[in-house]
Amino acid sequence: MLSAFLIALREGVEASLVVGIILVYLSRTGRSHLARYVWGGVAAAVALSLGVAVALERFSINEDGFEGLMLLVASVFVVSMVFWMNRIARHLKKEIEAKLESYAVRAGSAAGWGIALFVFLMVGREEIGRAHV
Numbered sequence: 810m811l812s813a814f815l816i817a818l819r820e821g822v823e824a825s826l827v828v829g830i831i832l833v834y835l836s837r838t839g840r841s842h843l844a845r846y847v848w849g850g851v852a853a854a855v856a857l858s859l860g861v862a863v864a865l866e867r868f869s870i871n872e873d874g875f876e877g878l879m880l881l882v883a884s885v886f887v888v889s890m891v892f893w894m895n896r897i898a899r900h901l902k903k904e905i906e907a908k909l910e911s912y913a914v915r916a917g918s919a920a921g922w923g924i925a926l927f928v929f930l931m932v933g934r935e936e937i938g939r940a941h942v
Contacts (some may be wrong), residue, residue: 824854824932827905831928834906846921847936850928857933905931 828851835843912923 811861823849827931828928830902830905831909831924834909834926835913838913840920843913843921843924846925850925851932853925854933857929863899868879 827911828847831847832844835841835847908927910923912927913920
């Protein structure tokens, strides 16, 4: 139970860090009207996470086999995340801001939908990681 709590806490902190960077950047660049798309992306990612958790709970599958498979998949994700963070960590904020800028300069609602999709993918990655815990 404690390990599940710690994993969920870590994933939540990572997701909130990404959302915080995005919201601060939008506010700082005078695009705070796009914040509703950020929250829409967060809501969609949380809904997807809950959907995956419910689907995993409802299907009758061999728990031992599924847990083994999920442990292998999770270990691949953790190892790849360690290598990715080692390479990107120093520039993560700038990379997120550059991606946001490329979406925010688009005209009309395309800017908002691009930001919503970006947030959905960034937060969804964290949420789906937590769904199997």
